[in-house]
Amino acid sequence: MSDIWESIxxxxxxxxxxxxxxxxxxxxxxxxxxxxxxxxxxLMEFYKNSNANVHRGVYALSEEATDRYEKARETVRSxxxxxxxxxILFVRGSTEGLNLIASSLGKYLFNGKKGGIITTIMEHHSNxxxxxxxxxxxxxxxxxxxxxxxxxxxxxxxxxxxxxxIVTVTGTSNVLGVxxxxxxxxxKVHDAGAYLVVDGAQLVPHKEVNVNDxxxxxxxxxxxxxxxxxxxxxxxxxxxLLEKIPPYMGGGDMIKEVHKYNxxxxxxxxxxxxxxxxxxxxxxxxxxxxxxxxxxxxKIEEREHTLTKMGMEIFxxxxxxxxxxxxxxxxxxxxxxxxRAHAHDVxxxxxSLGIAIRAGHHCAQPLMxxxxxxxxxxxxxxxxxxxxxxxMIEKGIEKVKQVFRT
Amino acid sequence: MSFDELYxxxxxxxxxxxxxxxxxxxxxxxxxxxxxxxxxxxxxxIKIDENRRITDVKFTGKGCAISMVSASMxxxxxxxxxxxxxxxxxxxxxxxxxxxxVGSTRxxxxxxxxxxxxxxxxxxx
Ligand SMILES: Cc1ncc(COP(=O)(O)O)c(C=O)c1O
Numbered sequence: 001m002s003d004i005w006e007s008i009x010x011x012x013x014x015x016x017x018x019x020x021x022x023x024x025x026x027x028x029x030x031x032x033x034x035x036x037x038x039x040x041x042x043l044m045e046f047y048k049n050s051n052a053n054v055h056r057g058v059y060a061l062s063e064e065a066t067d068r069y070e071k072a073r074e075t076v077r078s079x080x081x082x083x084x085x086x087x088i089l090f091v092r093g094s095t096e097g098l099n100l101i102a103s104s105l106g107k108y109l110f111n112g113k114k115g116g117i118i119t120t121i122m123e124h125h126s127n128x129x130x131x132x133x134x135x136x137x138x139x140x141x142x143x144x145x146x147x148x149x150x151x152x153x154x155x156x157x158x159x160x161x162x163x164x165x166i167v168t169v170t171g172t173s174n175v176l177g178v179x180x181x182x183x184x185x186x187x188k189v190h191d192a193g194a195y196l197v198v199d200g201a202q203l204v205p206h207k208e209v210n211v212n213d214x215x216x217x218x219x220x221x222x223x224x225x226x227x228x229x230x231x232x233x234x235x236x237x238x239x240x241l242l243e244k245i246p247p248y249m250g251g252g253d254m255i256k257e258v259h260k261y262n263x264x265x266x267x268x269x270x271x272x273x274x275x276x277x278x279x280x281x282x283x284x285x286x287x288x289x290x291x292x293x294x295x296x297x298x299k300i301e302e303r304e305h306t307l308t309k310m311g312m313e314i315f316x317x318x319x320x321x322x323x324x325x326x327x328x329x330x331x332x333x334x335x336x337x338x339x340r341a342h343a344h345d346v347x348x349x350x351x352s353l354g355i356a357i358r359a360g361h362h363c364a365q366p367l368m369x370x371x372x373x374x375x376x377x378x379x380x381x382x383x384x385x386x387x388x389x390x391x392m393i394e395k396g397i398e399k400v401k402q403v404f405r406t
Numbered sequence: 407m408s409f410d411e412l413y414x415x416x417x418x419x420x421x422x423x424x425x426x427x428x429x430x431x432x433x434x435x436x437x438x439x440x441x442x443x444x445x446x447x448x449x450x451x452i453k454i455d456e457n458r459r460i461t462d463v464k465f466t467g468k469g470c471a472i473s474m475v476s477a478s479m480x481x482x483x484x485x486x487x488x489x490x491x492x493x494x495x496x497x498x499x500x501x502x503x504x505x506x507x508v509g510s511t512r513x514x515x516x517x518x519x520x521x522x523x524x525x526x527x528x529x530x531x
Contacts, residue, residue: 342446342470344515349413374446374468403413 005303008295009384011036022354025389030174030202030333030380031358032224035288039227042287046280054279055253055270069279072286073269076234079289080219081210084239086268090277093233094201095126097220098168100235100272101197102130104245105166105218109195110137115165118156120144120180121370122173125363127199131168139165146370150176150325157188164194171203171219175362175376176325177333179203186215195241201225205382206304206331208297211236223281228288232281235272242268249274300383304332307381307390314394320406321397324376333380335362338397339406343375349403350377350396357396413471417506421471424478426485428464437526441518446473450481450522458489465522470515472508477519479503489527495520 009015012034017024026034052065070085077085091097109115117131117139131141144156150173160167167189172179182198189196198216203209205226211219218241223232247254247265251274256264265271292300311334315323324335338346347359358378361368368374379393400406430436433451440447446469453462463481467474480500484492500520501508508516 342468344446344470344472344512345413348509348512403418405418 005383005386009386011038011291012384013037015384019354020352025353025355025392027379027381027385027389027393028356028358029382029385030225030378032230033205033227033382034384035227035229036291038291039229039284039287043229043280043284046283051280053276065279069282072282075286075289079293080204080234080236081212082236083212087236087239087242089235089237089242089269089272090282091220091233091235091272092231092278093222093224094124094199094220095222097233097235098126098197098199099130100248101218101220101237102134104248104272105195105197105241106131106134106137106139108245109165110134110139112138114138114140114163116140116142116163117166117168118142118144118160118164119168120146120152120156120170122146122150122152122176122178122364122367123168123170124174124199124201125365127168127170127197128366131166143366144169146176146178149327150178152178152180154181154184157185160188160192160194162192164189164192166195166197168197168199170199170201171209171214172206172331173325173364173367174202174333174380175335175364175367175378177330177335178325179329179331182214182216190215202331202333205292207301217241223285223288226288227291228285229281232278232285234285239268242272247271247274251275295383303383304381307385307387308332310387310390311379311381311393314390314397318394318397320401324371332382333378334393335376335378337373337376338400339404341400341404341406343377345404346377346396346400349400353392353396353399355379355392355396414506417471417475420475420478424474426464426478426481427466429466430462430464435526435528437522439518439522439525441469441473441514446470446515446518448473448477448519448522450519450526452523452526454489460484460487460489460492463523465519469518470512472504472512472515473518476500476504476516480519480523484523492523492527 014034050065050068052062054066054069073085073088076088119131121143135141145153147153169180186196195217197218200219200221204221217238219236221234224230253270254266254274256266320339322337343359347357350357360375362378430451430453434454435452438449448465448467451464452460455461463485465477465481497517501516504516
């Protein structure tokens with residue numbers, strides 16, 4: 001069993017790098033993941049053989065590029081169990097996806113009307129700020145709270161009523177590792193006739209997701225958090241809803257006809273893909289999905305579960321270390337503070353051992369406020385991390401304690 | 407960046423006992439700023455005499471060792487200086503003052519106190 005994970009590490013050239021004489025121990029996977037050769041080769045191969053703009057040329061090369069781009073869309077569709085390929089929109093990433101949804105769904109719902117948008121205190125800034133923009137259009141932003149252990153306080157479900165238009169929640173918190181029960185929320189949201197948006201940035205890379213099982217109306221995720229390059233991500237939305245809401249950006253490809261003072265929209269998905277998109281990125285995302293599927297999403301989840309359990313044991317042992325988030329049912333990441341040491345110093349000291357972790361507010365300042373801290377250190381795992389990588393968390397913590405005498 | 411230099415005994419000693427930590431009730435100049443990267447926040451309080459010479463300076467704040475040590479050393483340095491002289495302090499001088507190699511991301515931590523002092527004296531960095 002452990003052998004396959006060892007050979008998987010060899011798929012990632014960057015994991016052989018050394019810093020200050022130490023082997024790189026990459027524990028910042030919640031920020032971005034590393035890319036296996038299979039995906040890099042796929043990206044290069046596309047540029048070498050099939051590169052052309054899509055949906056525009058009538059020549060063979062452009063048709064080939066278009067076919068490959070659309071095949072990538074089909075691969076994403078099947079990966080998340082969507083009903084139709086037109087429901088898959090290629091965007092830059094989760095941030096652009098959430099902005100797209102907030103803007104288009106917002107225009108559709110709040111056009112002069114008032115209504116509530118419920119989000120949670122643990123969201124990434126990208127699932128807060130785009131909704132704040134809608135306050136000008138009559139939206140009232142309401143925050144669901146969490147319990148002190150980080151789990152979502154579901155009492156907000158009782159606040160959902162006919163005034164509620166949108167509920168938007170993370171599929172997995174990038175700080176607490178909390179995995180909210182989306183299905184439970186979905187039922188309540190739909191009973192009230194509202195829409196449910198799920199930020200899947202930290203969910204989709206780590207476990208098998210089926211949008212029909214989740215019962216949400218929109219899902220976003222980023223390729224670069226699931227072994228694909230940066231600059232490619234996905235919005236999934238229900239076909240009928242995507243038909244109804246207005247486009248996000250205007251430009252080439254998204255129109256049917258343009259006159260001097262108005263235009264009509266192209267069909268889905270082009271209606272939401274203005275301009276030349278990241279075509280090669282979509283191909284690379286397809287390769288990434290093939291790579292993940294070859295290992296198996298269930299195997300990946302299992303592997304991360306094993307590593308997470310190991311990590312939890314370290315934090316259980318450590319005195320004077322605050323670990324944020326629940327003990328059970330947590331994703332493969334650990335946000336923590338050590339005694340009086342500032343998270344930035346913690347990260348610098350980890351770095352001295354070759355361990356790459358993140359420190360700061362993790363784009364979740366309302367959550368930092370909720371815990372009354374300005375920053376946390378965070379170690380986040382992916383399936384290619386080894387047991388030794390996880391064990392290094394303990395070494396790092398010990399070194400911090402030694403330096404800060406805490 | 408060498409770890410042992412960065413978190414040396416001397417450095418940590420200053421962090422444990424920073425100079426000029428506290429507030430001045432009757433400050434003539436004061437300001438606060440934060441580092442968006444890490445949320446570090448520093449407040450500076452300055453008293454000046456009629457020649458715009460700094461007679462006392464204190465700071466409060468919550469931050470990493472680098473920003474706190476930088477604030478301690480910088481407030482020591484500017485005591486007795488005239489405002490014009492303070493404004494002439496270059497970022498490189500602050501880094502030099504710290505006597506430790508600071509990585510490119512953490513330069514912001516080291517320079518936050520200088521930025522707040524400049525803000526207090528009415529000049530934007
Ligand atoms: C929970 C969550 N949502 C959204 C994002 C934003 O993703 P991106 O930066 O790829 O747009 C992130 C990434 O940091 C995240 O962790």
